[in-house]
Amino acid sequence: MLEQMDLTMVNWARAQFALTAMYHWLFVPLTLGLSFLLAFYETLYVKTGNEEWKRITKFWMGLFAINFAIGVATGIILEFEFGTNWSNYSWMVGDIFGAPLAIEGIFAFFLEATFFAVMFFGWDRVSKKFHLFSTWMVAVGSNLSALWILVANGWMQHPVGMRFNPDAARFEMQDIGAVIFSPVAVSKFAHATSSGFLLASLFVITISSWYLLKGRHQEMAKKSILVAAVFGLFSSAFVGFTGDEAAYTNAQLQPMKLAAFEGLYDGAAPAGLVAMGVMNHSKQPGDGQDPFLFEVKVPGLLSLLANRTPGSFVPGINDLIYGNESHGVMGVQEKMARGKIAVAQLANYKAAKKAGDPVGAQAALTAFNANQDYLGFGYLNRPEEAAPPVPLVFYSFHIMVAVGTLLPLICLLFLYFTYKDTIDRQKWLLGLGLTSVFLAHLAEQAGWVVAEVGRQPWAIQNLLPVTVARSNLTTATVQTTFFMFLVLFTTLLIAEIGIMVKQINHGPEEN
Amino acid sequence: MPRLQKIIALYRDGFRHMVLGRTLWKIVIIKLIIMFGVLKLFFFPDFLQTNFANDQERADHVLDSITKPYLEQPRPTPATGAFVAGSSHF
Numbered sequence: 001m002l003e004q005m006d007l008t009m010v011n012w013a014r015a016q017f018a019l020t021a022m023y024h025w026l027f028v029p030l031t032l033g034l035s036f037l038l039a040f041y042e043t044l045y046v047k048t049g050n051e052e053w054k055r056i057t058k059f060w061m062g063l064f065a066i067n068f069a070i071g072v073a074t075g076i077i078l079e080f081e082f083g084t085n086w087s088n089y090s091w092m093v094g095d096i097f098g099a100p101l102a103i104e105g106i107f108a109f110f111l112e113a114t115f116f117a118v119m120f121f122g123w124d125r126v127s128k129k130f131h132l133f134s135t136w137m138v139a140v141g142s143n144l145s146a147l148w149i150l151v152a153n154g155w156m157q158h159p160v161g162m163r164f165n166p167d168a169a170r171f172e173m174q175d176i177g178a179v180i181f182s183p184v185a186v187s188k189f190a191h192a193t194s195s196g197f198l199l200a201s202l203f204v205i206t207i208s209s210w211y212l213l214k215g216r217h218q219e220m221a222k223k224s225i226l227v228a229a230v231f232g233l234f235s236s237a238f239v240g241f242t243g244d245e246a247a248y249t250n251a252q253l254q255p256m257k258l259a260a261f262e263g264l265y266d267g268a269a270p271a272g273l274v275a276m277g278v279m280n281h282s283k284q285p286g287d288g289q290d291p292f293l294f295e296v297k298v299p300g301l302l303s304l305l306a307n308r309t310p311g312s313f314v315p316g317i318n319d320l321i322y323g324n325e326s327h328g329v330m331g332v333q334e335k336m337a338r339g340k341i342a343v344a345q346l347a348n349y350k351a352a353k354k355a356g357d358p359v360g361a362q363a364a365l366t367a368f369n370a371n372q373d374y375l376g377f378g379y380l381n382r383p384e385e386a387a388p389p390v391p392l393v394f395y396s397f398h399i400m401v402a403v404g405t406l407l408p409l410i411c412l413l414f415l416y417f418t419y420k421d422t423i424d425r426q427k428w429l430l431g432l433g434l435t436s437v438f439l440a441h442l443a444e445q446a447g448w449v450v451a452e453v454g455r456q457p458w459a460i461q462n463l464l465p466v467t468v469a470r471s472n473l474t475t476a477t478v479q480t481t482f483f484m485f486l487v488l489f490t491t492l493l494i495a496e497i498g499i500m501v502k503q504i505n506h507g508p509e510e511n
Numbered sequence: 512m513p514r515l516q517k518i519i520a521l522y523r524d525g526f527r528h529m530v531l532g533r534t535l536w537k538i539v540i541i542k543l544i545i546m547f548g549v550l551k552l553f554f555f556p557d558f559l560q561t562n563f564a565n566d567q568e569r570a571d572h573v574l575d576s577i578t579k580p581y582l583e584q585p586r587p588t589p590a591t592g593a594f595v596a597g598s599s600h601f
Contacts, residue, residue, distance in 0.1 A: 062531055065531065065532065065535060066531070066535060069535035069536070069538055069539050070535075070538065072539060073539075073542065073543060073546065076546065077546065077550070080546075080550065080551055080555035081555070083555065083556075083557035083558060083559075083560070084554075084555045084556060084557065084558055087557070087558035087559050087573075088573050088576055088577060090559070091559055091569060091570070091573045092573065092577075117521065117522060117525060118521070120525065120532070121521050121522065121524065121525025121526075122521060122525075125521055125524075126521075166574070167570065168566070168570045169570045169571075169573040169574040169577070170570070340581075343577070343578055343581050344578075346574070346577070346578050347578035347579065350571075350574055350578070378581065379577075379581055464577075468576075468577055468581075471558045472558075472576070473558075480554070481550075481554050481555070484550070484554065488545065488550075492538075492542065495538060499531075499534065499535075503531065
């Protein structure tokens, strides 16, 4: 398999971006979810006056601080990479991304400088209600801060509310409302944040399970589990709902990605959902081979999930690449032809402007505008390049769904036995609880592979492939920084785990 | 004024009495120094900012790099009906 890997600059740059984003995403969902759990624990303290809830809040706040401190600013490295490795892309989307990222930066600064300080330093110095308000503001603010980067990501998957300015070579924002409320951005934000809530709930369950197995801090562990399990259950219902919405949105706007989720090569009506399967790795689009060595399929379910209509047609990878006239699916070959016209007319426009030929420039612009929706296809060499690496997307999707289905069951069992007050006797469940945060991280990371590898070859859906989005750098340059990041992030991760383990060992008394 | 003093005292005493926070602040500061003082400075120059003097040059470079290398490919045919006569620059 290694000899088949294409180790060009663009793939190293992609690997570096994936490495950075995936490390960053180890810390972010925990911050998003734990901030709300802190707010819940403190609300219980303020409502009941029970000092145990305050002790619980302070203990989890310490772990929140560790995760926040290690994770903060790791996302900025993504912006470094934009400017260096992805300069064409960075220039072209600067007008779209500038506003959301600036809002995020300003928001985060004011939030951290004010409410974070009150939350950590303000115990017994401000009123209980103001302290609680600050904790809630940290929770709401952290999650809203995540909104903007997810809006930017959503725009890459479904570019709306903009026009391309051929003079500036930029996509320019026309309608910020369309960008923020794009169905992809909305479902992405809802799915990413709710999965963060679930992960944080399982983080609390994992550490509390460890305390219960060790027979330490049992009262705190049980109380923590009770709140976390309820939050985890509600969150997982929301994760399921928003996941369904995301799949529906994909079916409508990124059908190739949905087909890759399911390893669906030949479209069908009705289309079945592959519950599990082993893919045939030698399968290529259009070669007539069976895509699966083994599969278990639920008949008709994919039609329902993709289109909300039983028995409806779901296009497969072959339909999307080679076209399917009877179902009105345009093939990539035709899109490539239109895309090449767009690329050519863009060059014509520039040449005419330079030559002082306004008539020629206007003619070229008219032709470009008529074909600009297919611009990205003009950079492809073969229609088959429009498909993502199917096995990776298929397995990631199925791991995410399988693990994601197990997690609410863990929450439910913990809730039941904690409610019955027999949780400390369920050693098997506590053992499972110990693994649950790692399972949640696995599902989170698989989710990002699904979202980001599934949209390949596009940096901006249908408009800009990653091969054109990149800068003109040598492979060695990107390789060097890749390994530097690998070392930096691994060190940070070791530091986080080390400090956290120490803090957990100390327990709430040492906080 | 007393309110301002209270706010200052909140930050001052908060920082002064940190235990775990001291370690975390050290990590944050070291991380930021590595990121901005080493990585950004020596390994992650902004490609367009570094190599071009103004936005017009940057736009021209990007436009060239997303068109020129791709014009060697077979000439598009007017199959879509959107092809406009007069596109005779290549």
